[in-house]
Amino acid sequence: MAHDAPQATGPSKLVIRNIGLMLSGALEKPILDADTIVAENGKITGIGRAKDVNTEGATIIVDAHGTTVAPGLxxxxxxxxxxxxxxxxxxxxxxxxxxxxxxxxxxxxxxxxxxxxxxxxxxxxxxxxxxxxxxxxxxxxxxxxxxxxxxxxxxxxxxxxxxxxxxxxxxxxxxxxxxxxxxxxxxxxxxxxxxxxxxxxxxxxxxxxxxxxxxxxxxxxxxxxxxxxxxxxxxxxxxxxxxxxxxxxxxxxxxxxxxxxxxxxx
Ligand SMILES: [Zn+2]
Missing domain, CATH: 3.20.20.140 (Metal-dependent hydrolases)
Incomplete structure (x- = not known):
């Protein structure tokens, strides 16, 4: 079970790329101009276009294949x-x-x-x-x-x-x-x-x-x-x-x- 999994050791950097549509969760600006998310050590540190965010040194790369990413409900x-x-x-x-x-x-x-x-x-x-x-x-x-x-x-x-x-x-x-x-x-x-x-x-x-x-x-x-x-x-x-x-x-x-x-x- 996930909660019993040992804590990851060492720094992690997750990059989710090739996102087709990024929803913000904010009614004022529901759609973000972004196709990439970067999360370092479990926290989101960058959202934007691939060329504008720092994806260097990624430990995990997820290809979203053009799908939509939304905040959790x-x-x-x-x-x-x-x-x-x-x-x-x-x-x-x-x-x-x-x-x-x-x-x-x-x-x-x-x-x-x-x-x-x-x-x-x-x-x-x-x-x-x-x-x-x-x-x-x-x-x-x-x-x-x-x-x-x-x-x-x-x-x-x-x-x-x-x-x-x-x-x-x-x-x-x-x-x-x-x-x-x-x-x-x-x-x-x-x-x-x-x-x-x-x-x-x-x-x-x-x-x-x-x-x-x-x-x-x-x-x-x-x-x-x-x-x-x-x-x-x-x-x-x-x-x-x-x-x-x-x-x-x-x-x-x-x-x-x-x-x-x-x-x-x-
Ligand atoms: Zn009730």
């Missing part, structure tokens, strides 16, 4: 569990397989599919810290997984958020997948999370997994999370007028999902 909403295994479809190597779709970075919206997921405060904090640590160390297929996203429960106090942040937790799992399903409690805890630099997201719409509930526009707007998760559903989308309300009333990020309701997305 970021999936803003995944539910990792442990290693490259998910009990949801009882599948192993799903992250490694996902890489083949071009996704190189994943952001956890909560490790909610963990069998026997603890709901008590000590347990949920321990699980979040464990997930953050484990995925920081492990990169299945090279994919970077930002995990360790606790799902808030009513018994939590401000100090829990301070403690989580100090331990390296930077994300909240989807608000609404745990015991907190009301606007005022969610808003209070999201505020604590924000105070300590933890980014928050909320489950929007109908119930998905057992234990999740209907989160409507009033809860979404009051909770004021940094991201409004799957605003176009994924399972059951909110009615159109509620989605419109959120779009018009919310100043935070809106997440659209490809596996949601496409008509609602429009």
């Amino acid at each position: 970021i999936d803003s909403h995944v539910h990792p569990v442990a290693g490259d295994w998910t009990p949801r479809q009882n599948q192993t190597n799903w992250i490694d397989s996902y890489l083949h779709g071009g996704v190189t970075t994943m952001i956890s919206a909560g490790e909610v599919h963990m069998p026997g997921r603890p709901r008590d405060v000590v347990g949920l904090k321990a699980m979040a810290i464990f997930a953050q640590r484990a995925f920081w160390t492990l990169r299945p297929g090279g994919v970077k997984v930002h995990a360790g996203a606790p799902v808030i429960e009513c018994e939590m106090v401000e100090d829990d958020f301070r403690e989580l942040a100090a331990a390296g937790v930077k994300l909240l799992g989807e608000v609404g997948l745990g015991g907190v399903k009301d606007g005022p409690t969610a808003r209070k805890m999201v505020g604590w999370a924000r105070k300590y630099g933890i980014q928050s997201t909320i489950h929007t719409g109908g119930p998905s997994i057992p234990g999740s509930g209907l989160i409507d526009k009033d809860v979404v707007l009051e909770a004021d999370t940094d991201v409004v998760g799957h605003i176009n559903g994924g399972h059951t989308a909110l009615p159109d007028d509620q989605i419109r309300c959120i779009c018009e009333g919310c100043k935070r990020g809106l997440e659209l999902v490809h596996n949601g309701n496409e008509r609602s997305a429009l």
Whole structure:
């Protein structure tokens, strides 16, 4: 497995040449005037036309044969569990397989599919810290997984958020997948999370997994999370007028999902 491979010794210089189309990932300038990438010791040091970049001393040369090169995609909403295994479809190597779709970075919206997921405060904090640590160390297929996203429960106090942040937790799992399903409690805890630099997201719409509930526009707007998760559903989308309300009333990020309701997305 890739993550067990020994670290390469000595300097490396990768040259990818003969690239037909180079995408930047930036909407302002999506196409770059370049056919060559140079990466030294794992970091990109040059992008441009072959005659303009320094390709001397390459240790690996890849001929792209005129194909397109694009930055890796970021999936803003995944539910990792442990290693490259998910009990949801009882599948192993799903992250490694996902890489083949071009996704190189994943952001956890909560490790909610963990069998026997603890709901008590000590347990949920321990699980979040464990997930953050484990995925920081492990990169299945090279994919970077930002995990360790606790799902808030009513018994939590401000100090829990301070403690989580100090331990390296930077994300909240989807608000609404745990015991907190009301606007005022969610808003209070999201505020604590924000105070300590933890980014928050909320489950929007109908119930998905057992234990999740209907989160409507009033809860979404009051909770004021940094991201409004799957605003176009994924399972059951909110009615159109509620989605419109959120779009018009919310100043935070809106997440659209490809596996949601496409008509609602429009
Ligand atoms: Zn959700």
